[in-house]
Amino acid sequence: MFNYFFKRLFQSILVMIVVAFVSFSLFNFVGDPVNSMTGEDASDERRAEVREVLGLNDPVYVQFSRFIGNVIQGDFGISYQLKREVSDLIAERMPATLELVFVSALIAIISGVILGVYTGIHRDSYISNIILVISLAGVSLPTFIIGIMLIYLFSVILGVLPSFGRGEVTQLGFWTTGFLTTSGLKALILPSVTLSLFQMTYVIRLVRAEMMEILQTDYIKFAKARGIKRSVINYKHALKNGLIPVITITGINIGTLIAFSIITETVFQWPGMGSLFIKAVYFVDIPIMSAYMIMVAFIFVMINFIVDITYYFIDPRIRLKEEG
Amino acid sequence: MGLPSNFYGGNNMKKTLSIVLSLLFMGIFSPAFANTIKWSMPGDSLTLDPHAQNEGPTHMVSRQVYEGLVTPGINMEILPQLAESWKTTADDTWIFTIRKGVKFHDGSDLTASDIAFSINRAKTAPSDMVDLIKSVKSASALTDHTVQIVTDGPNPILLNQLTQIFVMSEDWAKANGCEVSYNWDAGETSYCASNANGTGPFKITFREQDVRTVFEKNNDWWGDDSTFNVDTIELLPIANDATRVAALLSGEIDYTNVVPVQDIERIKSSAGHGVKMTPQNRTIFFGMDQGSAELNSSNIKGKNPFADKRVRLAMYHALDMEAIKDKVMRGQSVPAGIITAPGVNGHTAARDERLPYDPELSKKLLAEAGYPDGFEVTLDCPNDRYINDEAICVAAIGMFAKIGVNVTLDAKTKSQHFSEVKEGDANGMTSDMYMLGWGVPTFDSHYVYSYLFDSAGSWNKVNFSNARVDELVAAMGVETDQDKRNAMIAEAWDITQDDVTYLPLHHQVVNQASKSNVDVPIRMNNEPLFRFANVN
Numbered sequence: 001m002f003n004y005f006f007k008r009l010f011q012s013i014l015v016m017i018v019v020a021f022v023s024f025s026l027f028n029f030v031g032d033p034v035n036s037m038t039g040e041d042a043s044d045e046r047r048a049e050v051r052e053v054l055g056l057n058d059p060v061y062v063q064f065s066r067f068i069g070n071v072i073q074g075d076f077g078i079s080y081q082l083k084r085e086v087s088d089l090i091a092e093r094m095p096a097t098l099e100l101v102f103v104s105a106l107i108a109i110i111s112g113v114i115l116g117v118y119t120g121i122h123r124d125s126y127i128s129n130i131i132l133v134i135s136l137a138g139v140s141l142p143t144f145i146i147g148i149m150l151i152y153l154f155s156v157i158l159g160v161l162p163s164f165g166r167g168e169v170t171q172l173g174f175w176t177t178g179f180l181t182t183s184g185l186k187a188l189i190l191p192s193v194t195l196s197l198f199q200m201t202y203v204i205r206l207v208r209a210e211m212m213e214i215l216q217t218d219y220i221k222f223a224k225a226r227g228i229k230r231s232v233i234n235y236k237h238a239l240k241n242g243l244i245p246v247i248t249i250t251g252i253n254i255g256t257l258i259a260f261s262i263i264t265e266t267v268f269q270w271p272g273m274g275s276l277f278i279k280a281v282y283f284v285d286i287p288i289m290s291a292y293m294i295m296v297a298f299i300f301v302m303i304n305f306i307v308d309i310t311y312y313f314i315d316p317r318i319r320l321k322e323e324g
Numbered sequence: 325m326g327l328p329s330n331f332y333g334g335n336n337m338k339k340t341l342s343i344v345l346s347l348l349f350m351g352i353f354s355p356a357f358a359n360t361i362k363w364s365m366p367g368d369s370l371t372l373d374p375h376a377q378n379e380g381p382t383h384m385v386s387r388q389v390y391e392g393l394v395t396p397g398i399n400m401e402i403l404p405q406l407a408e409s410w411k412t413t414a415d416d417t418w419i420f421t422i423r424k425g426v427k428f429h430d431g432s433d434l435t436a437s438d439i440a441f442s443i444n445r446a447k448t449a450p451s452d453m454v455d456l457i458k459s460v461k462s463a464s465a466l467t468d469h470t471v472q473i474v475t476d477g478p479n480p481i482l483l484n485q486l487t488q489i490f491v492m493s494e495d496w497a498k499a500n501g502c503e504v505s506y507n508w509d510a511g512e513t514s515y516c517a518s519n520a521n522g523t524g525p526f527k528i529t530f531r532e533q534d535v536r537t538v539f540e541k542n543n544d545w546w547g548d549d550s551t552f553n554v555d556t557i558e559l560l561p562i563a564n565d566a567t568r569v570a571a572l573l574s575g576e577i578d579y580t581n582v583v584p585v586q587d588i589e590r591i592k593s594s595a596g597h598g599v600k601m602t603p604q605n606r607t608i609f610f611g612m613d614q615g616s617a618e619l620n621s622s623n624i625k626g627k628n629p630f631a632d633k634r635v636r637l638a639m640y641h642a643l644d645m646e647a648i649k650d651k652v653m654r655g656q657s658v659p660a661g662i663i664t665a666p667g668v669n670g671h672t673a674a675r676d677e678r679l680p681y682d683p684e685l686s687k688k689l690l691a692e693a694g695y696p697d698g699f700e701v702t703l704d705c706p707n708d709r710y711i712n713d714e715a716i717c718v719a720a721i722g723m724f725a726k727i728g729v730n731v732t733l734d735a736k737t738k739s740q741h742f743s744e745v746k747e748g749d750a751n752g753m754t755s756d757m758y759m760l761g762w763g764v765p766t767f768d769s770h771y772v773y774s775y776l777f778d779s780a781g782s783w784n785k786v787n788f789s790n791a792r793v794d795e796l797v798a799a800m801g802v803e804t805d806q807d808k809r810n811a812m813i814a815e816a817w818d819i820t821q822d823d824v825t826y827l828p829l830h831h832q833v834v835n836q837a838s839k840s841n842v843d844v845p846i847r848m849n850n851e852p853l854f855r856f857a858n859v860n
Contacts, residue, residue, distance in 0.1 A: 032743035042455050044782050049449075081370055082533070083517060148566050155574040163571045164562050165535065269562045271535045279367075279534075279563070282708075284739045 008308050012301045023293040024064050033080050033284040067290065077287035081280070086291045090273060095175045096166055097265070097272030101257045103192040108199035109250055116207025121234055123212065135204050138197040143260065147194040147267035154190060162187050164269035191268040195261055199253055203246060210242035251307060255300040358555040359859040361842055362577040363852065364568055368534045368561040371517040374490035375451040375505045383488065384851045385559065388539055390490035390522035393420055393439065394483050398845045398856060400667055400767055402483050406434065406491055406523065415478040415804060422469045426546045428493045429527040436465035441494035443473065451505040457485050478802040480809060484766035496521045525549065525855040526557060536560055547855070554857050572597065572837055579838035581850050585656045585711060591837045600846040604834040606763040608710055609663045610827040612636055612756070615787020619756040621702035621732070629699050636824040638689035642727045643720060644681040645830055652715045657830040662821065663762060663772065665831050667848060670769030670813040675821060678828070686727040698728025704745060704758040709738040711832055717759060745785055755785065761832070769813045773797045777820055788825045
């Protein structure tokens with residue numbers, strides 16, 4: 001048990017270090033932060049001075065080890081552009097992103113499961129085909145086009161939903177929430193639907209495939225033969241078993257949602273971490289970029305770690321292999 | 325009357341109650357009959373500290389809240405602001421008389437020492453304004469209402485430079501630990517970066533960076549407040565062009581000073597909206613390295629084609645800027661014959677006349693210069709800095725191809741482009757040909773010359789070097805006799821225009837869009853002045 005646990009933990013830490021190093025060295029190719037920081041009319045001496053103060057003259061590995069040393073102490077540094085603590089900036093932005101991701105995941109799972117079950121049971125029906133075609137569009141159209149189309153329809157033409165921002169937010173300690181005001185809830189609709197479409201399509205297809213497979217299995221046939229009601233078979237026996245892979249996949253995909261939210265946040269001017277990151281890229285704000293990458297990597301690694309550990313308890317085969 | 329009388333009565337009661345309630349609601353959430361402008365642009369001010377960032381949107385926000393000794397008016401003319409008058413007592417000594425009765429937003433009085441403090445703060449290292457006012461040697465308060473500024477030799481454009489220096493309260497800054505602008509090393513957030521205490525017509529009452537900033541009218545403002553009827557401004561930055569336009573069309577914002585070129589017609593076609601346009605104080609041009617012995621990217625070895633003036637002239641005649649204006653810029657540009665914008669001292673209509681588009685002449689010039697079959701070169705372009713920058717380069721390359729010059733495009737993001745133009749790429753290779761745009765915050769040609777033409781100029785990456793021009797740049801920096809100085813500027817332009825040192829393309833155009841009833845004067849630097857804004 002502990003052997004397995006520590007092996008996984010060690011792997012996770014290794015992944016984190018590699019991610020941190022790769023992202024950090026990539027930033028050497030995104031451009032020169034000094035140019036954005038000093039403006040185009042600064043003198044050469046001033047540029048050299050800023051470069052020196054920021055330690056950009058040191059070799060990459062020196063910069064990297066300094067960075068890792070600070071990160072371990074919880075210090076992500078100061079944003080070049082905003083000149084504020086990166087950890088503060090991320091903490092301020094995190095509630096917006098997490099609320100968006102939470103609502104999107106909810107939409108994706110609930111509607112994905114309902115539509116997936118429907119299309120799984122009524123395989124060749126007219127409505128199933130329409131759902132599948134539309135979901136295909138959802139997965140193949142880029143997020144920003146879907147977002148702009150929704151904005152155009154619901155904000156410009158119908159004028160019922162806001163096109164940007166988070167509406168009115170309520171401060172609950174360190175957390176800001178949009179769940180408690182009407183404008184906050186209205187502002188959530190378009191971005192979360194946009195963000196959820198990709199995942200929803202995924203869930204629909206997964207649930208549909210699972211349902212179709214399970215409905216062919218022997219125990220369903222026996223249940224049918226025993227005369228159990230169709231709805232009980234479909235929802236109690238078939239769906240329950242079909243949901244196991246869905247839960248695993250969506251768990252892992254929460255990380256993807258956070259990463260995907262960059263585009264959605266930019267389109268809807270959602271004040272989350274994604275839009276902070278995009279702005280940082282534009283400005284070559286290395287501290288924010290590194291912190292964001294490390295954080296997203298951390299979320300991915302953590303989810304994977306938890307999934308692995310959960311498997312240990314769920315799947316007896318892993319336990320047996322370890323013990324045997 | 326079959327219905328019981330209390331039926332109506334009850335209904336009326338309900339109605340009255342709902343009216344009263346909604347009035348109360350309005351009273352709570354919006355001051356009665358307040359005029360509000362919801363303003364949007366792609367970015368937000370980076371910091372409220374007025375000296376920490378020398379950057380457009382940051383100054384746009386500061387300008388509503390903070391004031392300077394002098395300020396640019398709607399047409400960029402220099403007007404007195406906190407200084408009532410000024411005089412020079414020696415070539416390098418200026419005395420400013422400070423306006424009386426001016427109060428900061430926190431109620432304290434403005435004194436001469438606040439002004440001296442602010443200028444000294446702006447010229448102290450962590451500040452981003454250091455380069456702008458490096459000619460200021462010292463600023464000191466002589467009395468409560470006079471300030472003396474001593475410059476390093478005569479400085480004819482001191483006033484232009486001072487328009488960018490905002491005045492803070494000395495006591496407030498010191499009490500809040502921001503005696504100097506943000507220090508890179510210090511590692512803490514400065515109070516003055518998220519709070520403002522100026523003397524301007526608006527004060528900031530709410531600020532959530534990148535989300536929402538609320539400005540309320542300062543009722544104790546010293547100036548003439550009959551020029552505007554705006555009580556509240558809300559700044560709501562929207563980075564995405566399409567979303568910003570959608571928010572304007574849906575009425576969620578009232579005004580934006582940054583309009584994407586492709587959406588201008590769409591906004592004009594909306595009944596409730598209007599678009600205003602004016603030439604911008606930024607000119608786009610190509611630089612061609614004429615000083616290096618050999619070009620890095622060319623097939624011509626051992627000599628540099630751009631060193632020959634006939635080649636540069638051939639490149640000039642090959643460009644059809646009217647076509648680029650129509651096809652690439654959708655009419656939103658002013659083809660230029662000089663690399664500085666109208667309104668800058670030294671710019672004249674005659675100098676802004678382009679040489680004719682004449683590819684046949686270009687071919688002849690190339691043949692004369694010894695390149696009848698043209699040559700190859702790489703053009704470096706930004707793809708996210710100027711309006712349609714990459715598309716302009718693509719169009720220009722097609723035009724150069726017609727005269728046999730085979731240009732390869734290397735387009736990249738601005739942070740890479742500018743550092744490669746300035747310092748060379750990773751291998752130390754400098755750019756042979758590049759796109760650059762130059763704005764002139766001081767509205768004087770000296771700014772253009774000291775950066776782009778002086779042989780030591782930090783953006784002179786065409787390696788232009790002319791002893792007479794260097795002499796003139798130095799002289800125009802210190803000459804205080806305006807006529808003599810203007811003659812120097814004219815002579816410098818004569819030399820560099822004849823030399824075809826740079827290939828002028830066009831002046832960018834500023835567009836702003838608003839609801840029809842919202843009137844914000846348009847200015848060539850894209851900066852709104854809400855003290856001249858009205859809601860009708």
